[in-house]
Amino acid sequence: MVQPDGLGQLGWRVLPVAYIRYMDDWVVLADSRWQLRRAIARVNEILGKLGLLQHPDKTFIGRVAAGFEFLGYHHTDKDITVAAKTLQGRRVRYPASAKSTGPSQPPGIAPAS
Numbered sequence: 001m002v003q004p005d006g007l008g009q010l011g012w013r014v015l016p017v018a019y020i021r022y023m024d025d026w027v028v029l030a031d032s033r034w035q036l037r038r039a040i041a042r043v044n045e046i047l048g049k050l051g052l053l054q055h056p057d058k059t060f061i062g063r064v065a066a067g068f069e070f071l072g073y074h075h076t077d078k079d080i081t082v083a084a085k086t087l088q089g090r091r092v093r094y095p096a097s098a099k100s101t102g103p104s105q106p107p108g109i110a111p112a113s
Contacts, residue, residue, distance in 0.1 A: 027070050
């Protein structure tokens, strides 16, 4: 399928890489650094034609074993876990009125009689 933005024309079938894309987030995996650099050069070529640039802070070239974050998860060659950034500020906070000195009960649920 050819994508209207030109990204479907990158020639991924010709390049020996794995390509994953969700909206404007991408991961390109390759067996060697030169394969990856070749794919990145092709990506930059297409992005340039579209008047777009990669975000330098979001571009990572390295080994999967070192880990990377993608779509809120931390990926390594061993496992996938929720990324620390995803968990920051995601704690459940109850209003002071919901706190009690008795046994722990979720707000709005009366203790069993």
